[in-house]
Amino acid sequence: MKIMRKYILVAETSISSNMMYAANFLAGTFFFALIIFIFLQLWSAISLNNGSMEGYTVNRMVWYYIAAEMVVLSKSDVFRSLNEEIRGGGIVYKLNKPYSFVAYQFSDGMGQTAVRLMANLPIGILVGFLYVGGLEGFTWQSLPFVIISVLLGILLNFFMDAFVGMTAFWTEDNSAFYWITQKLSFVLGLLLPLEFLPGAIRQIAVFLPFSYIAYAPARLLTSFSKEVLMNILPVQVFYTALFAALTAWMYSKGVKKLNVNGG
Amino acid sequence: MSTVADGRRYIIRKHLKLIWLYFKFNLQAAMEYRASFIAQSVGMFLNDAFFLFFWWVVFSKVSSLGGYGFKDIMLIWALAASTFGFLHIVFGNVRQLSRIIINGELDTYLLQPKNVFINVHCSRMDFSAWGDFIYGYVLFFLIFGFAPLKLLLFTLFVIAGGLLTGAVMASADTLTFHIGNSSAITRLVTEFLINFTLYPDSIFGREIKWIMYSLLPAGFIVFIPFRLMSAFSWYGLLGLLAMDSAYIYLVWLFFKYGLKKYESGNLITTKL
Numbered sequence: 017m018k019i020m021r022k023y024i025l026v027a028e029t030s031i032s033s034n035m036m037y038a039a040n041f042l043a044g045t046f047f048f049a050l051i052i053f054i055f056l057q058l059w060s061a062i063s064l065n066n067g068s069m070e071g072y073t074v075n076r077m078v079w080y081y082i083a084a085e086m087v088v089l090s091k092s093d094v095f096r097s098l099n100e101e102i103r104g105g106g107i108v109y110k111l112n113k114p115y116s117f118v119a120y121q122f123s124d125g126m127g128q129t130a131v132r133l134m135a136n137l138p139i140g141i142l143v144g145f146l147y148v149g150g151l152e153g154f155t156w157q158s159l160p161f162v163i164i165s166v167l168l169g170i171l172l173n174f175f176m177d178a179f180v181g182m183t184a185f186w187t188e189d190n191s192a193f194y195w196i197t198q199k200l201s202f203v204l205g206l207l208l209p210l211e212f213l214p215g216a217i218r219q220i221a222v223f224l225p226f227s228y229i230a231y232a233p234a235r236l237l238t239s240f241s242k243e244v245l246m247n248i249l250p251v252q253v254f255y256t257a258l259f260a261a262l263t264a265w266m267y268s269k270g271v272k273k274l275n276v277n278g279g
Numbered sequence: 280m281s282t283v284a285d286g287r288r289y290i291i292r293k294h295l296k297l298i299w300l301y302f303k304f305n306l307q308a309a310m311e312y313r314a315s316f317i318a319q320s321v322g323m324f325l326n327d328a329f330f331l332f333f334w335w336v337v338f339s340k341v342s343s344l345g346g347y348g349f350k351d352i353m354l355i356w357a358l359a360a361s362t363f364g365f366l367h368i369v370f371g372n373v374r375q376l377s378r379i380i381i382n383g384e385l386d387t388y389l390l391q392p393k394n395v396f397i398n399v400h401c402s403r404m405d406f407s408a409w410g411d412f413i414y415g416y417v418l419f420f421l422i423f424g425f426a427p428l429k430l431l432l433f434t435l436f437v438i439a440g441g442l443l444t445g446a447v448m449a450s451a452d453t454l455t456f457h458i459g460n461s462s463a464i465t466r467l468v469t470e471f472l473i474n475f476t477l478y479p480d481s482i483f484g485r486e487i488k489w490i491m492y493s494l495l496p497a498g499f500i501v502f503i504p505f506r507l508m509s510a511f512s513w514y515g516l517l518g519l520l521a522m523d524s525a526y527i528y529l530v531w532l533f534f535k536y537g538l539k540k541y542e543s544g545n546l547i548t549t550k551l
Contacts, residue, residue: 039463047470054474061345061482062337069340189315191407192322199329207333212340 022115023123030127044132045139048089052143055081070211076238079151082140083162083237084206084230087169090132092125094174095194098181107274118178118267125174133170151238158240161249165233168252173201173229175259182263185270197226205231225255297393298401302369305404316406323410324417327360330477331418345481352479353418354508358436358501359476361415366441367408370400373445374469376452377462386543396534400445429508436504443523444500446530447472453530456537468495476501499523 035041059077062069072080098121101107110117144151180197183190204210205227210218221227232248309316331353338349347355366373379385379399388399415437423429451468454461475497480488492498499522507515 039460040466043463043467046467050471050474054478057482057484057487058344058478061479062341188312189318192318192325195322195326199326203329203332207330208336212336214336214339 023119026115026120026123027127027130030124031131034128034131041131041135044089045135048085048136048139049143051085051089052078052081052140052147056147070209071239072209072211073152075148075152078148079144080209080234080238082144083166083234086133086136086140087166087173087230087233088201088206090129090136090170091173091177092128092132094121094125095177095181097121097124098178099184099190102181102184102270102274107271111271117271118264121178122174125178129170129174154237155240158236161240161245162233162237165236165249165252168249168256169229169233172225172252172256172259175256175263176201176225176229178263179259179266182266182270185266185273200224201226201229205229205234209235225259228252228255294394294397297398298369301401302404305371309404309406316409319407320410320413323407324414325410327356327411327414331356345479347479347481350422351505353422355479355501355505356477357415357418357422358433358440358504359415359473360411360418361433361437362440362444362476362500363473364408364410364412364415365437366445367405368412369404369441370445371403371405371408372400373448374465375403376400376449377455377460377465380452380455380541381460383543385538385541389541395538396449396531400449432508432511436508439520439523440500440504442527443496444472446527447495450530450533453534453537456540471495472497472500496522496526499526 056074056078059074063074068074101110107117110120113120176197177194180190180193183193187193204213204221204224206229210221210227210231213221228248228251232252236244236248334349334352334356337344338352342348344352372379376399385395385399388395388402391398419430419433448465448469451461451465454464472495475483475487475491475495480491480498480502483491488498491502499519503515503519507519
């Protein structure tokens, strides 16, 4: 518990420092509302042509995007932070402190995420009700599992970003890796539910980790059933644990290669 | 009269040369870190390509979206990507103006015998923007093949649209002179502008279209050029260029007015 206290303190500090930037905070929530609005317009136009698609009505699509975007837009800046620390050399001031560098980044990132999630959650619910009303077919029994899935999605996103961020130990510029992994998670579940993808791509996407960030919680919210739950939640747990382990492994390998000049 | 006109021509030539020199030196700097430059450009190219996949899936389900087909969406993306790419290549400080004003870094530019507005914007290049710029042209060739006149028109729209986009973003950043840090407003304006240029305008209602053709002129950046590429008219082209020029001129006046309120932070910086 004593060990945990210092990391809780880091997370608390991160929460209070993020709360200070109220303007950025507001801009983020406006952006969230804008994205949902654009998708509402887009799918309303599509549904006017064809009615509902792949079992998704406009109502379910809007709530799908709210859940998916909430996970993605609440993520922390761990990739940028790791890049700055490793490439800028700031990491050396953290290595001699009595905490684990990875656990420090995790606590700091979770503080950021907590602030963003607390802003995005009420905005998402409000926007959903204003745009399309309550979610069709919503069941209260799905809620605890949706919450768990949202949290796992956020954790998986964090560890994937941290994993890519750790490549800064070896590469001069790793932004391309970040954009590509980010966009893979966008097309495999954020911009479109997997049900919309062509058969072969959908089969591959199910085995990749990207769709377990945004698609998993959004699918659970909009199409909850025991079968969907059993297909999604164990895989989400597996990938989250895998990327947490990979991040720790990358750090242990990378920090041995660290070479900082100057002071 | 001719002396005044000659003077203006000289100033324009001088500033075009300044933009060219900055472009050349920034590109040389990019070449010093070639691997990073290529990685960033290719990364951005692939980043854009993922969105085409999204539209391909959408159009495998519907034949038309508010009157737009898949090829139309490709052209919208081509215009938007190259426009944003051009802006960030030539005027790479476009998203940094607010920070530069707050940090008092404008001092360096104020001391130089060049227009501050132009000088500050073009002194940096965003290397990843090459990926956007090239992506737009690749899409253009996929849609039209080799069509010199259309290519010329496309390039003209990319330059005009880039300048207009830069002006809109600079107007939000210029608010920093009056209200303090306006970077959150700039971020929001940029996100609105990007998102309104990437989706067919026909999906939006009348109120949004009013905004798209006035305050946040996404319509003049992408959709009027899109229509002119399909059905060209001289009146349309001249009207578009007049509108772009008026907007840019107003933003320049706004910046000049704001500059009078600038307070130096007495920060000593070196600009290499």
